[in-house]
Amino acid sequence: MKKRFNFKATAMISTAILGSALFLAGCSGDNDDAKTAQAPAAEQNTMAVKQPAPMEAPKEALQPAPAAIEEVKTAVEEKVAEVKEEVAEMVAATPSGEKAYATCVGCHGSKAEGGVGPRLNNQSAADIVAKLEKYKAGEQMGPMTGMMAPMATGLSSDDMKSIAEYVITLN
Ligand code: HEC
Incomplete structure (x- = not known):
């Protein structure tokens, strides 16, 4: 079966990109917190225990420049x-028969x-359309007509044709 596009892969790429965008948005917010938080002055300590040296404020160079963040954000x-x-574009380029067949996949x-419903990819497009028209017209077909008929009632003759033309490419 030929695959025109892969929704899953596209969704994963989009998620990764959105993730980076959110990450960057998070970074740009609170750069200053670390600089303002000072360790207590060593003189205040009355105990003779040696205290670790107060933490140095982070160097300016470690903070990405706001302009650089903006640039990356814009790029993202x-x-x-x-x-x-x-x-x-890919969705628009997908033939309507393929899109409509998505509602049939579960059973066929x-x-x-074939599955719950009969195999269709060994039939001619004309046969598929003719059967769909009969279900739509309310004719009793096989023993499970009740399951299939509602699926056909919503289809126009054009829908049936494009679905049938798609189905015969699946063999
Ligand atoms: C809920 C499951 C289900 C769905 C969804 C479904 N079908 Fe069916 N389909 C069936 C069953 C079951 C039959 C056999 C019914 C009978 O006994 O007459 C059938 C029969 C058919 C037949 C006649 C096959 C034959 O050789 O007799 C065609 C054509 C068909 N379906 C096309 C479609 C199309 C196109 C769609 C989507 C628009 C669709 N079906 C959606 C269950 C389903």
Whole structure:
């Protein structure tokens, strides 16, 4: 089966990018806390016990420059927008039959190999459409007509055709 795109991978990339964006947003907030927190002065200590040297304030160089943070944030935001656009394009490019078949997969299988419902990928597109029209018209077909009929009633003739054309590519 050919795969036009991979939603899972795209979702993972988006999550990673959003994660970095959130991380960066977190970093830029409270840079100053460590600098203002001073260790108690050594003179205040009346005990003879040797105290560890007061902690030095972090060096300026360790803090990323706000401009650099902004730059990375902008880059991440641009990348997120780019990925969103790509996903929208991929969804738009997916044939409508493939999208509509998503509601059938649970019973007929991802390759229309059959499951709860009969195998479809060994039938002609015309046969599939003809059967769907009959279910839609309320004809009694097999013993499980009651399960299938509601699935067909929502389909237009065009929907049936595009689904059938997609299904016959799955064999
Ligand atoms: C809830 C499970 C279920 C779903 C969802 C479902 N079907 Fe079915 N389908 C069946 C069952 C069960 C039958 C056999 C019914 C009978 O006994 O007549 C069937 C029969 C069919 C048949 C006739 C097959 C044959 O050779 O007799 C076609 C074509 C078909 N389905 C297409 C679809 C399409 C297209 C969709 C999605 C829009 C769909 N089905 C969704 C369960 C389902």
